[in-house]
Amino acid sequence: MNDKKILITGGLGFIGSYIADELIDENEVLIIDNKSTGKVENLQNINHENLTLIEKDLNDADLDDILTDVDYVFHLAAMASVPLSIENPSECIENNMDATIKLINACKNNNVKKIIFSSSSSVYGDNTNIPLKESEYPLPKSPYAASKASGELFLKTYYEAYGLNYISLRYFNVFGPKQDKNSQYAAVIPNFITALLEGEQPIIYGDGEQTRDFIYIRDVVNANIKAAESDYNGIINVASGKKTTINELYKIISETLGSDIEPKYLPERKGDIKHSLADVNNMKKIDYKVNLNDFENQLKETINWFKTKL
Incomplete structure (x- = not known):
């Protein structure tokens, strides 16, 4: 453009x-x-x-x-x-x-x-x-x-x-560098990263088996x-058209940071949904497709950004 x-x-x-x-x-x-x-x-x-x-x-x-x-x-x-x-x-x-x-x-x-x-x-x-x-x-x-x-x-x-x-x-x-941990755009990712970098126990609402499409x-x-x-x-x-449980997400982030801190589980929040996964076929109509193989590298890039800020 x-x-x-x-x-x-x-x-x-x-x-x-x-x-x-x-x-x-x-x-x-x-x-x-x-x-x-x-x-x-x-x-x-x-x-x-x-x-x-x-x-x-x-x-x-x-x-x-x-x-x-x-x-x-x-x-x-x-x-x-x-x-x-x-x-x-x-x-x-x-x-x-x-x-x-x-x-x-x-x-x-x-x-x-x-x-x-x-x-x-x-x-x-x-x-x-x-x-x-x-x-x-x-x-x-x-x-x-x-x-x-x-x-x-x-x-x-x-x-x-x-x-x-x-x-x-x-x-x-949505997630990535520059994300405010107080944002509601997939706030779970910056919250996990921030808590672990500060040596605190991250919070998971519900049993962690809820799924999200990042x-x-x-x-x-x-x-x-x-x-x-x-x-x-x-x-x-x-x-992305790929589902990830919150527990799986936590495992990737904690392993990337080399942390053995266990998360704290709290009751589900009102208004939160249990499962979320998109059909992404319509993205063809705008001539766009997500590379599904980049997720862990994208998480690492996000983690590295938070490291420079904390």
Whole structure:
């Protein structure tokens, strides 16, 4: 992607900052972020000549002004926390639903070529039809998951009614360097690494036999860009298509770090799902495929980054 004007909402966050760094040398990049969780230091070059940073909340911003001549929008700004959405559903509705609908409408009014929406595998809930296909009916168990399902539905509606091109990317468990251990994007990985590096006992909620489908941050970035460049409109799972139990994950990380600390098991958290595995066949529609042989090396790269920070 070259010579485009791009808006990234939540561009100071974990995923958004990677997308910005990837695109900024060849494109004009605008970031809007209220800095509630995002950090300027996530960007490689905050002073890049192609970067404009707008420190505002989407609900307070003049989006018609910001979106003037914008080609593509990557929408990542959100309350990205299942537990927090359960504790404060009103804030989740304001940040995830109201702001998203406002942005979608502004994209329509300003003839944006395409909006790439960061959705979540949480929309599937406890659906047992594994591997999970995009055609499955949403079964959200939290306000966060419901807000993502709502965003997908509004985008589909605006595509059908107004021709606004879109793709909703359902991220499974994203991980990688720069990840905040307090993030809800596969927070189990940075939490395990941080605890072991600090000589503490990591926590596993439930029996550890719950499964997750982990996806590396650079694959997520590449999928976002491929989605923008493709002609496809609809929903795409962004995942590896490979399941890993939390106990297996802990074993890999502890062995990599040479730690013999045993994890502490606590009761399951409200809103958490038991099993998660994606059907990734639809990723062909954006011409992307994950290399399944890289998982342990990707974990090592993530561990090494945390070592330099702790």
